[in-house]
Amino acid sequence: MSDLPAAPAVLRPMTLEDVPQVQAIDQLSFSLPWPESSFKFELTENENSLCQVAVVDGRIAAMIVVWIIVDEAHVGTIATHPDFRGRGLARQLLAHTLLQAMPLGAALAMLEVRRGNTPAIHLYEAFGFEVCGERRHYYQDNGEDALLMTLPKLEKAHLQSFLPAHPDQA
Numbered sequence: 001m002s003d004l005p006a007a008p009a010v011l012r013p014m015t016l017e018d019v020p021q022v023q024a025i026d027q028l029s030f031s032l033p034w035p036e037s038s039f040k041f042e043l044t045e046n047e048n049s050l051c052q053v054a055v056v057d058g059r060i061a062a063m064i065v066v067w068i069i070v071d072e073a074h075v076g077t078i079a080t081h082p083d084f085r086g087r088g089l090a091r092q093l094l095a096h097t098l099l100q101a102m103p104l105g106a107a108l109a110m111l112e113v114r115r116g117n118t119p120a121i122h123l124y125e126a127f128g129f130e131v132c133g134e135r136r137h138y139y140q141d142n143g144e145d146a147l148l149m150t151l152p153k154l155e156k157a158h159l160q161s162f163l164p165a166h167p168d169q170a
């Protein structure tokens with residue numbers, strides 16, 4: 001458990017105006033960041049995409065993109081700005097977005113994660129995600145393997161337990 005205080009966050013849908021800040025987080029967080037056009041596509045053209053942000057003191061502090069693929073919520077990306085890590089924002093955003101995915105038909109969740117990404121793997125394991133496969137040499141920058149992880153059953157009460165008792169949500 002982090003020693004940092006939980007950040008009071010507003011969780012709300014991402015907008016086009018958020019994209020510059022979202023992209024900045026992406027670039028600070030990944031060696032293969034998405035181009036700006038990918039976030040714009042998710043927001044304007046992909047009807048099966050849930051894009052959410054966590055806002056702290058007026059700044060975009062974390063972001064997530066989840067795709068609804070039939071009965072699967074697939075976590076396309078999730079990242080927290082380095083200034084705001086360790087304060088429970090990714091946990092809140094993941095729970096919040098998977099809860100939103102459920103009434104859209106999602107019954108399970110899936111994602112890929114670098115084998116060496118310990119913080120992310122701990123985050124997913126805390127939710128009950130389990131490794132269900134691997135993709136060898138999946139990442140183009142360094143040939144690292146991807147682990148496929150699944151949360152086989154989305155349950156409302158379980159996901160709600162990762163949110164503050166009275167979340168301040170837009």
Ligand SMILES: CC(C)(COP(=O)(O)OP(=O)(O)OC[C@H]1O[C@@H](n2cnc3c(N)ncnc32)[C@H](O)[C@@H]1OP(=O)(O)O)[C@@H](O)C(=O)NCCC(=O)NCCS
Binds near residue numbers: 078088126
């Ligand atoms: C992974 C990431 C999204 C976590 O964001 P965060 O907002 O700092 O995470 P939270 O504060 O919500 O932490 C939730 C849990 O994640 C795990 N975790 C987070 N940071 C961790 C770290 N540095 N080491 C180990 N576990 C960590 C812990 O289980 C933590 O729960 P705890 O605080 O009760 O121990 C963030 O480190 C990040 O943006 N990394 C770069 C992008 C990335 O790798 N995204 C995932 C792609 S698959």
